[in-house]
Structures are given as C-alpha cells and as structure tokens.
Amino acid sequence: MMDNVSETTMFTLSGLSGTTNYRHTLFALTLLCYCVIWLVNLTIIVTIVADKNLHQPMYIFLCNLCINGLYGTAGFYPKFLIDLLSTIHVISYAGCLLQGFVLHSSACTDFSILMVMAYDRYVAICQPLVYHSLMTTQRVCVFVFFAWLIPFYLVFLGSITTLRLSLCGSHIPKIYCINHLVGQLSCSASIAHVIIPAFNYTFYVLHIMFIVWSYMYLLKKCQFSSENRSKFMQTCLPHLFCLITVVVSLLFDLLYMRFGSKKLPQGVNNFMSMEFLIIPPIINPLIYGFKLTKIKNRIMQFLCGKRL
Secondary structure, eight states, X not given: OOOOTXXXXXXEEOTTTTOGGGHHHHHHHHHHHHHHHHHHHHHHHHHHHHOGXXXXXXXXXXXXXXXXXXXXXXXXXXXXXXXXXXXXXXXXXXXXXXXXXXXXXXXXXXXXXXHHHHHHHHHHHHOGXXXXXXXXXXXXXXXXXXXXXXXXXXXXXXXXXXXXXXXXXXXXXXXXXOHHHHHHTBSSOOHHHHHHHHHHHHHHHHHHHHHHHHXXXXXXXXXXXXXXXXXXXXXXXXXXXXXXXXXXXXXXXXXXXXXXXXXXXXXXXXXXXXXXHHHHXXXXXXXHHHHOHHHHHXXXXXXXXSOO
16 A cells, blocks of 8 residues: 555664664764764864954855854764664654755755855955955855855755655665655656756756866966965865865765665665765864864964964
C-alpha cells in the first residue's frame, strides 16, 4: 500500500546501521570534531567583532563565512550525536525538511559569500584607488544581506516543492536528510521539483564560474606587479583554498548520491556524506587564521596576553 505525504510522518535513516560495535568511539570523535568546529569558527568571529581594526569588508565577509559554518553544522551534528547513542535512527517529516533546508541553504550561502569575497578582492587589487568609495559600509551590508537572503529564498522554494510531493516510501539510506533524497521517494515527478533545483544548481555553478574567472583575471593583473602579487598571496590564496575545499567536499557528496556503490563499506559512504560538514568548517577558519596577518597577530596577542 502506498503512503502519501499526509501519512508519512517519520523517516528511517539507515546510514548508522553498521556502527553498533563502535558507536561510543564514533560519538566521542564526532563530539570532538564539533567542538573543534565551534572553537575555530568562534575564535575568528569574536576576533573580528572585538577588534575595530578588522571591521573591513574582507573581514566582515570572513566573519559571515564562519557564522555560516556554525549554522550549517548545527543542522547536522546535534541530531547525528543523538543518533549515535540511540538504537533507533528516525527523523520526523518536518525535521527532515528542516534539516534539508539548513544543509542546502548553508552550502549555497557558502558560494554566495565566496563570490562577494572574490568581488571584494577584485576591486581591492584592480581598482585600489576607488576601493573605499565602492566598498562602503552600506554596500557591504547590502552584499551580506543578499548573500544570505537569496540562498534562503531559493532553497525555501525547493523545500516548498518537496513538501507538495506525494511519497511512496520512508527509508533514507544516509545519516541525514536532504530534499533531494526526499524527492527520490516521491510517487510521481513534479515539473516544479525538477525546474527549481535545476535553476538553483545552474545559479551556483555561475557563482563558481565568476569566482574562477575573477581569479584568472587577478593572476593576469598580478604577474607584472610585485605589490599586487603580495596582495594576491596574502588575501586571495586563502580564499582560493576555501573555494577548492568547499567545491571538492560537495562534489564528493554529489558524486556519491549519483554514483555511490552499495559495495563500498558503510563507513566510507558515511565519510563521503559528511565530508562537506567536517572539512570546510574546520579548514576555512584555520586557513584564514594562519594566513591573514592581522587576524593571526590579534589571536596571538590574546593568547600571549600582550601586544605584538
């Protein structure tokens, strides 16, 4: 008998079915990872907020990138930690949609923020004389506002189309919910459910293309100027590493969803699913914390209790 959306109130998550023997060890490692994510991101956020010298466009965007890292991981780790200590791994229909919304919107917001950071670096290096007139406080606030609003709006539209689907199943073969997996359980295809995700994917692929183009242009501009090369290495290289980290991590998950093999060990499948929730939230603030001199000096000053 087929269940429709009104009858499907719970989903089962089978990704943790083979972790019974070492779930306490996995719980400890996951809790440690989540604590590290909070530590490194909160350190960057507090450092930027507390130091007025860091209230500049590049650092404001970085602060939002770290906030988004905490937002996205909050949609996964608490529920995952509870599941590790439970013998029954289920999630409500509303909880599934909410988790899917948080994870999708966080991933999209990453690309939006990285794109405005790329634009900021383009103006700073290629048009330094008009940088302060272009990147005013009001304009930075507008960029930040839309970097959050547009992903939330687009993902919300996708969530609405998922909500309207009739479902013929309640089994999700992963450790978390995303709208794409819920859509796979639908009894019939919906044009809106196909068009809206396709538009969203295209929209953020264009983001990536813009970022790549901007850095190719910057590299071309910097090759004849030692000062610009220094700016690029100091501020753009961390940004480029962050982009690569996010893209590669998401590609792992997308490739697994499309071409994942049931022959792979469950632990490997789980890691591929979790990678974008582990590596970017830790690596991104670490890269900026070590590479950007002002942030590194401010953190060292706080740790050492003296001015550098």
